[in-house]
Amino acid sequence: MATPKNRHPAHDGLRERWVRTLLAVRRPEADLPADTPSPYAYADDLLARWAEPHRRYHTTDHLIAVLDRVGLLSAHCSGPGEVAAVSLAAWFHDAVHLPDRSANEERSARLAERALAEAGASPALAAEVARLVRLTAGHDPAPGDTGGEVLCDADLAVLAGSPQEYAAYAAAVREEYGFVPDEAFRTGRAEVLRHLLGLPSLYRTRYGREHWEHTARRNLATELELLSAGEGGGADGGASGATDGGEARSSGA
Structure with missing residues (x-):
């Protein structure tokens, strides 16, 4: 969990933002098991992940930027349900980020599947969010995949x-x-x-x-x-095969 020492100034607002999004799409309270965790528990877990000390770019600020860009591009989505799915995918898309490991997007997608199912989302929604997260490995959504287009554009807007x-x-x-x-x-x-x-x-x-x-x-x-010219570092990647890279990888945009 993010501690007071490393807690982002927007921490409390982000918790409420997550809860509003989740409650808008999850199953009715009466249909949930009695032991369903509080939505805030998932917000706290995700925000702790985004605040991990090894992160330098893939931080809470990046999460905020992507969420805000999803809002900016939301008219491109097919409707409020798709906007919600893309917003949830933004929360999860770099939730697992270990620079020296591969398949971070796949691990993030699996986290989304598990967490959203436990949190009371429908299986279809959990699957869609995971699908969107996986798209960020290559940033190459199919034509007409409006949700994927919004998420990938939001991620690459930097x-x-x-x-x-x-x-x-x-x-x-x-x-x-x-x-x-x-x-x-x-x-x-x-x-x-x-x-x-x-x-x-x-x-x-x-x-x-x-x-x-x-x-x-x-x-x-x-x-x-x-x-x-032999200057500078790199915005989005690392040695081929050595890292997951940043926002763009050799596998896609």
Whole structure:
């Protein structure tokens, strides 16, 4: 559990935000087992995960940013139910994050399946949230997968920050993967950047394409130039095969 020493200033508000989202979609109280845990227990567990001391980029601030971007893009979803599923997926998408381990998205998806079923969500909702979480391993939702498009765009919106914001982001992720040697990190990251820049579009929602695409591509190209010159770390990855990477990996956008 997040302690008073490392508790985020938005901790209490986030707890209430989680509870509102869960209560809006879980089964009626009368249909739940008597020993169903309080919704706050799940909020506390998730917030403790996001506050783990080894995190530098994948922190509570990242959770807040993704939740806020999901709200910004919510009109792209098919309705309130899908917005809720995407919001829950945002809570879980980096809930398991061990930089020196692989398959963090898969572990996060399995956590979502277990926790949501126990918390009173329907099996269909738990499965959908887990599916959305798994999409963040490659950020490549199928055309028409509006929930997946919103979550992936929300997660990748950080690539469209100002030069100062992007540099701070890159530094934080590099610190998170500090155990990867510089040369290996630069090589793996450059491969990821080239993949991203080769995509027809980084973003799938109309808002993302109109507001983020140009700036994100400029940031990625600038970082690639720095990496090619032997400078800098990397915004979203590590050595190929050595880490899970950050928001974008060689397996997808």
